[in-house]
Amino acid sequence: MATERLAEIDALFSLAGRTALITGASGGIGAATARVLAAAGARVILIARNLDRLEEEAAHLRASGAEALALRADLGTEQGLEALVAALAAAGEAPDILVNNAGMIDRAAFDDVSRPGWDEVIGLNLTAPMFLTQALIPAMRARGWGRVVNIASILALQGKKNAHSYTASKHAIAGLTRSMAAELGQDGVCVNALCPGYIRTEINTVLQQDAGFGAMIAARVPLQRWGETADLAGPLLLLCSPAASYLNGHMLVVDGGMTAVH
Template sequence: MSFSPAAFSLTGKTAVVTGARRGIGQEVAAALASAGADLILLARDTDLEATLSRIEALGRSARIVTADLESPEAAQRVATELAETVEVDILVNNAGMILRDDAVDYDYASWQRVLDVNLNSAWLLSQQIGAAMVARGSGKIVNIASLLSFQGGIRVPAYAASKHGIVGVTKALANEWAAANVQVNAIAPGYIATDNTEELQSDAARSAEIIGRIPAGRWGAAADIAGAAVFLSSPAADYINGHVLAVDGGWLAR
């Protein structure tokens, strides 16, 4: 089968993106829309006007579904609802949070919050929506991992654990579902200038250290993740299973 640029088209597809109010989630949602997909934006709040405006300006439709992904019960409920009522072609598990503290002082409540948002919600959504994809014989799941899927980081033990877990879930589901034509992959962003990294960006010395390690010589932008998300969501990636694509300016190569 010869290659066609149409392999990157998402026309006629419906994509669910979590955490799409700003940052990486908003850029990914807009990119999927630009490739032809209609969007379901899963968020805790309804304040997604900026994201909605961008999608509608591209001529695609979008609707908001609210759920607090810190609650496993809420995540399970919305996952079941979407699986039963919508034919979801693409699921992007982007919602995430990071809480920093020294490991010796890291309280369990913070640990549990981070794991619930970053890992458990992704698992619950993937399990339910993925089951419908398997039954239908097609679908794409793209999980947002991290450089800390490969490294331990500093003062972010729960975040590192959750992102290592995301890679494990990605590979486990890919192993089971590839034969059903459901591709499960992940993107590992490097140091991206978003709200989650404001503390690092505002520390001049630490920011300089980070940029000095990145061959590209700059912080990444949320938009740098968008092309990878479109690719992994498209027919062009039909034979890619269980892969973690680093978008890091070369950090891991250094």
Template sequence: MSFTINSFRLDGRRALITGSGKGIGLELARGLGAAGATVVINDRNIEKARAIASQLRDEGLHAEFAVFDVTDREQVVDAITTFEAGTGAIDILVNNAGIQRRAALEHYDANDWHDLMRVNLDGVFYVSQVVARHMIARGNGKIINICSVQSELARPSIAPYAASKGAVKMLTKGMCAEWAQHGIQANGLAPGYFATEMNRALVDDQAFSEWLCKRTPAGRWGRVEELCGAAVFLASKASDFINGQTLFVDGGLTSVV
């Protein structure tokens, strides 16, 4: 196929974004929807998921919803199987659901460790495995795993989070190794420091914000809408020969010392 600008369009494609009731996930849903995709909002709460999908439709986008907890494998299997059979194919999967727990590593609570790993890593595995089975049967699909600059870099108080995101980066490579032969492209999208609800404490910390702006070549926090171009690219036919890679959207943070 010859390249055209339409290679970036997502018309006729359906994109499931986990944890998309707020923050980065919701903004990615808007970005993919603006490129033509029908977006599937995911949340554990049916009222919230339905309301967000309705809000996006009011904004002129095509939106549906699927309710499940990414950490509950039975829910994941039932919800995705039912959705595929009753609504339609999931052509694009964005594994966005994630949590953060901050504490010094020597005092890190074991329950917080397990909660974080269940959402950030187990959830990616559960959802990807079920969705990929349908993609394999169709011979095509796009998987975008939300990684982080902490897939490469560590800092105090978030070592378990860094461990989880490093694991997601390597799981992405594993998906490429296993599923590229079936026409699936699996890549990571790694945000730097973005002004989101999850980072509210850091945004409000004047000393940290000053350090970050000096540390980042772009000299500022990222804006969530700045992730959408990379997501659309990785979800589109324009990236059909890109697989197992992690694209950092970080204002240059991981490129300099």
């Protein structure tokens, strides 16, 4: 009986037979996503610009018995995105799960926001998820099953100084998540967003070194600490798994309670 119940739980979260493509998988949240999805049985395709780091992650996954493929792509340019889509098509790759995770921030003050800086952040954080998803949806639609997870942020819900293009891109990805959910649900594809709080990765090294920011985290996050990429593993697996069968258009906030309290 206990074994049967465990099998039910396993079925809810098993990704056996599924292929997941994760952008920005050369480190941070993307690499952690690849690890948990591979642990749940998915074959994973890791995308980023730094092929050495991707190969290292892929080798680590293969050593633990998973199937992993590393592909270099610069998603910040239209040509880079098109080259990736062409390479996937040529290799016959048609992922069931897409995690749009690659992202960047420009910490310019309002007066210093430049047009190139703005375009770069919007291009990677918003435009790339839109058109990569558009390219990969036909195969999910044909199968009648798919999962798209957009990595947003608590800055999809709140504003912050010195993060104008980033905050705009994350609010926009929340809107895009909802509009995708509205249109793709009929094809069996669930589209959701994960909104992490402050998670210790390379994107916020400068904040980790700022004692004042550390004090703010301790004061404002009920769990009184930074998040670690491991804290996102369960929520990410949920959004990618059969367990998310009726979760669509949802913003899953994982921030230690920071935005839930005053």
